[in-house]
Amino acid sequence: MGLREFVSDAWSWLNYKPMMTTANTGLPHRALAPAARPGWLPQDAARRLAAYKILAAYDSNQAGELAVLTGNEAGGERREFGDAAAFVNTTLAHLLGRAQQIVAPGAEHAGEEEPTPEADTAAEVQQLLRDWAEKELLPLRMQAAERKAVLLGDAVYLLAWDPEKARVRLRTLDPGFYFPVLDENADPGDYPSKVHLAWEIPEDPARGTKARVRRITYELGPISAATRSMDAGRRNLVADGSGGWLLEPGDTLHSETGRIERTYPWADRPSAVTCYLTDAEWELDDLRLGQQLDDLPLEKAQVKTRADGEVLDRLDLRIDFLPIVHVTNSVSDGEHFGQSALAPVMQALDELAESDTDSARASATTGAPIIGLAGVRAEVDRVTGRPRPLAVEPGTVFQLGDGGRMDVLDTSAQLAELRARVEEVRERAAVNARLPAVSLGTADPSKVPSGYALQLSLGPLDSLVESMRLARAHKYALLFRFVQRLHQAGQAEGWPAGATTPVRLVFGPHTPTDRGAVLEEVVRAVGAGVLSLETGVRMLQEAGYPIDDARAEIERITAGRAPDAEQAPVSPPPAGSSRASKS
Template sequence: MGLRNFLTDAWSWLNYKPVMASTLDGRPHRALAPEIQVSWLPEDSIRRLAAYKLLAAYDSNQAGELASLTGNEAAAERREFGDPSTFVDTALAHLLGKSQQIIVPGAEHAGDDDASPKAVAAAEVQQRLRDWAEVELLPLRMQAAERKAVLLGDAVYLLAWDPAKGRVTLRTYDPGFYFPVMDDDADPGDYPTRVHLAWEIPEDPRKGLKARVRRITFELGPITADRGDREPARRYPWAPDRPSHLTCYLSDAEWSIDDLRHGQTLDELPLEKATFRTRRDGQVLDRLDLLIDFIPVIHISNTVDDGEHFGQSALAKVMQALDELAETDTDSARASATTGAPIIGLAGARAELDRVTGRPKPLAVQPGTIFQLADGGRMDVLDTSGQLAELRARVEEIRDRAAVNARLPAVSLGTVDPTDVPSGYALQISLGPLDSLIDSMRLARAHKYALLLKLVQRLHQAGRAEGWLSGPTLPARLVFGPHMPTDRQAILDEVVKGVGAGVFSLETGIRMLQDAGYPIEDARQEIKRIGAAQQPAAHTAQTPNAAQRTT
């Protein structure tokens, strides 16, 4: 009967768009996903990649251009003024906060007089991680990766040991290149034991190169014995007391598209047709033993896992509102054209004749134009200013509705006049939905960044980097700065009064100032500086001056 299937998956919120589900089986339109003709692409990745492309089109104001490719000719006139990009950038700014800081629990006690060896070790690891983050430009790479996570729902980090630099390097990959191999009975939240990073390289006629597929594979597997009499196990620096039989193998190869047969998916490409890449030192990357027992790929999801391995875009719940907003902007632009250059009807006017054709010339209205009208003649002007005002009000209504559903209040988008806010308490209440949104997004990332920092430590140990000693990996976490504006002066007054009255300790006051955004890196060190500054002042106050001694 030609009935469509009812699809429910991680990207079913896009089913309302014809380009996303243009066929009876729910496959995307070829203009959106030409990958559907690619034989090596996994079947379960087609809709995900199509959703990424559609979201990227909205972000770059190309949704109308994409719709016109599917036969919607009216979409070419669509007005797009960057509202999706504004939503994404706002959510990203609040997610990251003004700063990001690496914390190793226990490091704050390293400066105590009776500091334990664990506290000293925690402080050393914390400082080394912070130095690595500064050299490796971690905040900059996080900005790039997290914007993809907010927009597309996913982001990918890749860690690797660089012997030339003597440190771990961090790279970000487009999530469209990420293909984890999940077992049928595996929990989607589990860490996969095999991960592909793959993409298609277009042909280059000038160099005589055909279209190719490049696949970088990380796979956990049993250690291969070098000799028959050697036990296939090793002790890693982070677990010297526990032998391990697992290691991670790296393969990096290319295949010509012509060598692939239909039905050979990414995980089944023929090895006999592969051309393996070679490392700078001459090592062929064919199941290269990395001497680690983990896969150095970290997948970031924008939302908390609810049974799907992949996350959901921050625009998911407001896509239809964004479409309505663009259509209303388009109608408003058309109405403004007729308001600025109105349609005029003349009756009884004498038009000048064209000497060549003998037909009346079209009339043009310009400043200072005078029309001679016959008796009973009149001029009627079409006034569309009322419709334009209604359309502008409609735009604001839809934008506010989208902001509410996206949990991005108008005050966070910068569209509210500060004088319209009655009080700071009212402002705080209005930001409640934003608080829950940011808490949820940070919760989805907390364990992933803890994993990233753990793998950074282990890769430095595996590479025998200077100062990174063997031993258990210390837990570390990434702390995001405050996402809401704070009244720093009010908090400073509160700290001064509270500490002075003995209501709370100086250390608690320092932490309150840190949370408010004051540039205090270490609470303990700041307390010592305050104490050192107060001692000379107290000594001066107790020492009598010259006049007192003479008296």
């Protein structure tokens, strides 16, 4: 009977848009996803990419243009004034806070008289990571990646060792290029063992290149024997001269199991798993119908070659993890991908655009009102013999006959109602997005009754930020773990060997803080011995005080106390002095 299916997934909040699900195929409109002729795009990724394109259109005030492309001609008159971008930017600013800091727990104890080896290592790794973050412009890359995560729901970091710069390079990728291969029986929140980074390259008649698809694959698999690059653009196994295969240095073959194992610098036991990298391109004309991304024909592939001559055909990276970190905007709820911050308010954004469009039309009739004249003689065009249309301009005088009148259509009342409607919808959208008026900058500070009332109004924003930071805590800890291990694998100078040091990213305060009250609280608590000096300094950091290094600040504080402690105590007066003075 042609009934539509009820679809409930991570992007079902967009089902109200006809462009998201077409009636004949059940897939999104062709304008929302790559229209590759063989259909290399996985079918389960079509809705995700369509959602990304819709969200990007709202962010750049192009939702009306997208509506026209998908068949809605009325979308060309849509007025968009940046409400979606304002919500995204505000959420991003509160998420990141005033500053971000790399912290290794225990590093603040390295300045003590007898620090433990763990404290010294934590302080060393913390400084190395901070220096690396400064060279790699981590705050700027975080801004770019986290804005994608807030807007689209997902962000992707890619790590790679650069032998020329002798450090790990960090890149941010569009989540539309990210295609994980998820096991049907695995938890969607688990780390995948195979990830494709793929995109379509259009044809270029000027250069004579055809349309093609590029796929970069990172895959975990058993360690194999040594391979070498061949002239045919492939890698082949290398014989050892005794009828077997050559092993890479440090690898061990267990004859009873047939497994090849190696011990990584960060591990305390051997592992039989490594990560392979494959980078290749396929011309779309060489693909047959039904050959999707995970099963493209290798015999038709044009394999890429690295700058050092290594063919990227299952190249052993000599690491036991995928150097990709997928950041989600929301806590995993049975889905591998996150949810956009605009998901709860998409229909409110449409209502805002419609109200703004109606207000623009009403303001046109209010600023240039419609005038009706009766009893006036219109001037006749001598060429056509028809009356010329009357033009109303400043200083225009009309001579009316007996009984003549002029009527003006006043639409100012309707315009006022439309403006009130816009404010009503915007306020409701802010409530649903958990962005109070004070965070959007639309509240009058003079009308806030008290600081306690202001703090209560920020409650929804606090819960939103805590939830978003919780979703990212493990991912950034994973990112810093990968950075350490890639430096160890690349034998970078100065990086300690052995187990990976736990490191986390601390976001700054997202709301205005009473720094004076925090300072007074820290002074009282540390002076009374309720809090340690390390905890007090950390509280001052979170309150926004310009303390770059907690350990160095503690050293300066203790060094300033030393002279006072070395002074001889003042002797109390003699026991009878008070009585003698009184007498």
